[in-house]
Amino acid sequence: MPDWLVATWEVISATSGFLYNIAGIALTIGLFIAYKHFKESIKQTQIAQGQLASSISQAETMREDLAIRNKRSSVExxxxxxxxxxxxxxxxxxxxxxxxxxxxxGLDTTNIPLNEEMRVNPDDLSNEQLIESIIMSKCGVHHIANRLEFFSIGILNGLADEDICFTPLAKLYCEFIEEHHLYFSLARYDGVPYEGVYQLYNNWSKRLKYEASRLQKEEAENMMKEHGEFTRITAIGITPEGDDCK
Known part of the structure; x- marks a missing residue:
């Protein structure tokens, strides 16, 4: 083989080895840089997760604080x-x-039967009932009715806590509406005035009946527990299930 060819081959071999080593070094550096970036990414992810957890905790705290403030405002x-x-x-x-x-x-006062719509046609009333409604108006029932409407709208729209107001006020409220069912029914005949009174009365009157029934049930259950179990005496010839003995 000619000397120049041998020399050329040696140069090429040396150059290839050098380039291979350079490529290995570059790959190593690239992997190191990628590893550093990966670790940095993990660190940034952990920081972001911590910030997110902190933000969620702050949001939850703010939500709880807002709920407490709203509850306090509602109670007030x-x-x-x-x-x-x-x-x-x-x-x-x-x-x-x-x-x-x-x-x-000296007058015989009367009322009308409670009706679901709280509405009555004046033509269906007696003269005595019409006179009574006029006396109610002259005595100022409309002022009280307007106050009750304002009160009812506040309860129905959640401005005040219904549970707080129900126990001390529901009985008196419903009694007054029932006593003046004639007035409210006449007022509601043409249009829908006192809609708040109508809705709240229907709700509270039903709730009063429910609460009364619930208390009666609890009292009955307590009495049954207090008296305990009893033994049923079966007549001769009758099985405990009530079938004739054979």
């Missing part, structure tokens, strides 16, 4: 409602009843 507004009703409306009702009793002294 409910207490204002209770104060307004007991301090103002109840007083107005007492004064109204005195005036109505004085003006109807």
């Amino acid at each position: 507004f409910s207490l204002q409602y209770l104060s307004m009703f007991s301090g103002e409306v109840v007083g107005e009702i007492d004064e109204y009843r005195k005036r109505f009793k004085e003006r109807t002294r």
Whole structure:
């Protein structure tokens, strides 16, 4: 083989080896850089996860704080409602009843049967009932009715906590509506005034009946537990299941 060819081959071999080593070094450096980037990515991911967890915790804390504030506001507004009703409306009702009793002294007052729609046609009423409705108006029942409508709308729209207001007020509220069912039914004959009163009365009157039934059931269950089990005495010739003996 000629010397120049041998020399050329040696140069090519040396160059190839050098390039191979360079490529190996470059690959190693590339892998090292990729590993560093991978570790950095993991670190950034962990930081992001920590920040996300912190944000979720803060959001949950804010949500709980907002719920507590809303509950506190609802309770405060409910207490204002209770104060307004007991301090103002109840007083107005007492004064109204005195005036109505004085003006109807010697008259046979009447009412109409409760109806689901709280609506009645004036043509279906007797003269006595019409006169009574006029006396109610002159005694100021419409002022109280308007206050009750304002109160009812607040309860129905969640401005006050219904559970807080129900126990002390529901019985008095429903009794007044029932006593003046004639007035409200006449007022609602043409249109839908006192819609709040109508809705809240229907809800609270049903709830009062439910609560009364629930208490009766609990009392009956307590009495049954108190008296304990008893033994049923079976008549001769009758099985415990009630079938004739054969």
